[in-house]
Amino acid sequence: MSRTHSIELDRVTKRWGASPAVDSVSLTADAGQMLVLLGPSGCGKSTTLRLIAGLDTLSDGRIHIGGEDVTDLPPARRHIAMVFQSYALFPHLSVAENILFGLKVRKVPSAERQERLAWAADLLGLGRLLDRRPSQLSGGQQQRVALGRAIVAKAPVCLMDEPLSNLDAQLRHEMRREIRSLQQRLGITTVYVTHDQTEAMSMADQVVLMNAGRIEQAGPPETLYARPASSFVARFVGTPPMNLFRLPEVPDIVLGLRPEAVQLTTSEPGPRPDVGPGLEARVADTDYHGADTVVLCRFGEREEQAMAVRLPGRAGLPVGTPVRLGWAPEDLHAFDATAGHRLPDDVLDGRYRHPAAAS
Amino acid sequence: MPDRRLGSQLAPHVHGWLLLLPAVALLAAFTYFPAVAALWSSLHSTPKGARPARFVGLDQYAAMVDDPVFWQSLWNNVLFALGTVPLSVAIALLMALWVNGRIRGRTALRMAYFTPTMLPMIAVANIWLFFYTPGYGLIDQVLGLFGLPDTNWLGSPATALPALMVVTVWKEAGFFMIFYLAALQAMPPSLREAAMLEGAGRWCIFRRVTLPLLMPTTLFVLVNAVINAFRTVDLVVVMTRGGPDNATALLLYHIYEVGFRYWDTGYAAALTTVLVVILVVLAIGQFVYLDRKVHYR
Known part of the structure; x- marks a missing residue:
């Protein structure tokens, strides 16, 4: 689509007083891409979005939208639309007036306004609500109006600040798919802020995970899941997240293992030809999800370490059951114990015998 | 049980x-x-000495129609309301918009604007009496620097009522500002930001977003300002006693004079009834007219 624009951030920094809220962040959202800024609260993701929008001024760095340097341009001249967490609908205006607000301000002719309103209302199923006030709408409907206001201007870039956080779980799931399909259909370059990793994983072309104002890792969702760049990423992505644990054989390394990669066997007496010695553990808790069950096991000298194991169906393991945990060597991730960054895949070779390899 | x-x-x-x-x-x-x-x-005559009050029907109201001081004080009061209400509300809104912004020392400014409200009216009246004093009052001293002649602000019929209006605006605006300020602070900043992103300039945001959202506050402030304008009496008592030549006689002051200086309590009661009716009509009128334009969440 010719209207699509890319977004580039070049070492963007925002300081409040002395401490940086956003610290030298560089990223690129390609035209038509859905980029999700993910991170815990206070990591600087919303501030980054506001900097792109021009609602806050940056302390350092440059921002380009569609190849144009917009760093010093006011929000209105950046050709962007934005959906706010609170929706920011004008309470004194009807749904139609809310959607048309920007077009009226920009003096778009009346005939075209009506045409675009009909188009947006049809796309979002708002046809019968156009005369209502925002206070007469449900949360989901308000959300749609906010989306309508964002798309009606046909801006090539859309920014979304946790747009689904005020909806209930069911509706959130529905809107997630709707926003994604809308974004793909219209080819809008989108920067989407969320603290919900499920949302990020399911919607994004590119996930940028932030922590304390810096980017921890940027890449497609599969990469963040399969090869987390740091122990922070490993802990943040996935439900439940990756198990991080230590073994006495490798004291300077934190080991990571996805719950679905753990092989669990009940430790019955007798020889086990398939599985090696493994880790002796004890079932501490089971969390049943329907399709699968997450079994929390404790191990170590004083049972101070924990390992979540994802098992299909209902596991039926009573608390206290002794179990044995094993894994394939290629499923094991290694992180530096102090700095937290990912270590090369071969770092464990010759230093630590995998339980599975020992058979 | x-x-x-x-x-x-x-x-x-x-x-x-x-x-x-x-x-x-x-x-x-x-x-x-x-x-x-x-x-x-x-509806009764004023009791005098051994003569008790007797029912006179609407005689008191008929007398009112022929009372030139009543008509003058009513007219004065209308002028007083027209002169003070829009001005003090507009100034209150302007001050609130200003001290709501990110400016240096805004707490001190808010305090300064609110100070006149905290002063008792009697004190305010006395301060302004000094300002208005011909010859050595503050205003004449300042004007004197530019070689302008002395003016008897409170002593001439042309300037006495406007002089009282200035004092009232000075005292009321800060009070109304507090209501506007509270409403502005309750307004989510994202509304303004959303309007900004849609390309609205400052004036456009004010006219199409801020002002409509302030309408409930405006209604409240207007009703209060109008009622205050028709209840003003302390200022008149301290500064002019209705003079010169009834130029500053407001309705309530006229009632006070009739009731407590001439002791014509029956007539004063009739005047009071008329004043209450005026206030009720004005209040209902404002609520009905403005309610249609006011958005309540």
Whole structure:
């Protein structure tokens, strides 16, 4: 689509007083891409979005939208639309007036306004609500109006600040798919802020995970899941997240293992030809999800370490059951114990015998 | 047991009435009874010495129509309201918009604007009496620097009423500013940001977003300002006593003079009734007219 624009951030920094809220962040959202800024609260993701929008001024760095340097341009001249967490609908205006607000301000002719309103209302199923006030709408409907206001201007870039956080779980799931399909259909370059990793994983072309104002890792969702760049990423992505644990054989390394990669066997007496010695553990808790069950096991000298194991169906393991945990060597991730960054895949070779390899 | 059932049914009602009692007693004794008594008195002649009040019907109201001071004070009051209400509301809004922004020392500014409200009217009147004093008052001293002649602001019929209006605006604007400021602070900043992103300039945001959202506050402030304009009396008592030549006689001051200087209580009661009717009509009119334009969440 010719209207699509890319977004580039070049070492963007925002300081409040002395401490940086956003610290030298560089990223690129390609035209038509859905980029999700993910991170815990206070990591600087919303501030980054506001900097792109021009609602806050940056302390350092440059921002380009569609190849144009917009760093010093006011929000209105950046050709962007934005959906706010609170929706920011004008309470004194009807749904139609809310959607048309920007077009009226920009003096778009009346005939075209009506045409675009009909188009947006049809796309979002708002046809019968156009005369209502925002206070007469449900949360989901308000959300749609906010989306309508964002798309009606046909801006090539859309920014979304946790747009689904005020909806209930069911509706959130529905809107997630709707926003994604809308974004793909219209080819809008989108920067989407969320603290919900499920949302990020399911919607994004590119996930940028932030922590304390810096980017921890940027890449497609599969990469963040399969090869987390740091122990922070490993802990943040996935439900439940990756198990991080230590073994006495490798004291300077934190080991990571996805719950679905753990092989669990009940430790019955007798020889086990398939599985090696493994880790002796004890079932501490089971969390049943329907399709699968997450079994929390404790191990170590004083049972101070924990390992979540994802098992299909209902596991039926009573608390206290002794179990044995094993894994394939290629499923094991290694992180530096102090700095937290990912270590090369071969770092464990010759230093630590995998339980599975020992058979 | 039937007794107990009756008791348990009555108990909530008794509790309710007991809780209401203090407010009801105060309102009845000091608001409703005097209002009804005034209406009653206005239909009777003023008792004098051995001659008790007797029913005269609408005679007091007929006398009012022929009373030139009544008409003058009513006209003065209309001018006073027209001169003070829009101005003080507009200034209040401007000040609120200004001190709501990110400016240096805004707390001090807010305090400064609010100070006149905290002063008693009598003190304010005395301060301004000094400002207006011909010859050595503050205003004449400042004007004197530019070689302008002395003016008797409160002493000439042309300037006396405007002079009182200035004092009223000075005192009221800060009070109304507080309401506007509270409303502005309650307004989510994202509304402004959303409007900004849609390309609206400052004036456009003010006209199409801020002002409509301030309408409930404006209605409240307007009703209060109008009522205040028709209740003003302390200022007149301290500064001009209605003079010169009734140029600053406002309705309530006229009532005060008739009632407590000439002791014509029957006529004063009739004047009071008219004043109350005027206020009620104005208040209802504003609510009905503006309510259609006001958005309530």
